[in-house]
Amino acid sequence: GENVEQHPSTLSVQEGDSAVIKCTYSDSASNYFPWYKQELGKGPQLIIDIRSNVGEKKDQRIAVTLNKTAKHFSLHITETQPEDSAVYFCAASKVTGNQFYFGTGTSLTVIP
């Protein structure tokens, strides 16, 4: 089965700096990688996703990169703001499959 690892578990950055969260996966058949943001007491919200046929995707201050050969993908948040503070989860799946395999989460704190 798939195994997703996520680092770091906690991350603190100054407002305006960039934050990077990294995930690795084990199953080379995985080809869909979403990222979720979870605020305290709420359900995870999809913020960006990438398929294995592209290496990078960007949406305003958020970007995701994928290295299929090394089987790792990363979330990049630029110009961080206090409202970016939350727990972020990566996941791996097959496009046509159902089950998502989640990372262990990264608690991001943006210090004003």
Place this chain on the structure above:
Amino acid sequence: GAVVSQHPSRVICKSGTSVKIECRSLDFQATTMFWYRQFPKQSLMLMATSNEGSKATYEQGVEKDKFLINHASLTLSTLTVTSAHPEDSSFYICSAHNKRGRVETQYFGPGTRLLVL
């Protein structure tokens, strides 16, 4: 689009009672919904996959007789925690499968916090 609701948002019950949690996809039909359990500061633990019109598929270690799942329609799945005990206290989150462009992804509900006294 792709809004998923859960009800109730939080529930407190006595030990031994049963609690039903509803998960609805509000603006799309979901043939597949998932139920997760999340402990404080931990990741999402998949409990079961709920398929409309068929029996749910439970993950290893999840008691199907304790966590009853019903997916009676394309927009509603329910999780019933039967004979709840304090160790069942947790944050329960559902998600619904939907297409985002050409990709099928999961959209999560806001979660239900269960406290069993």
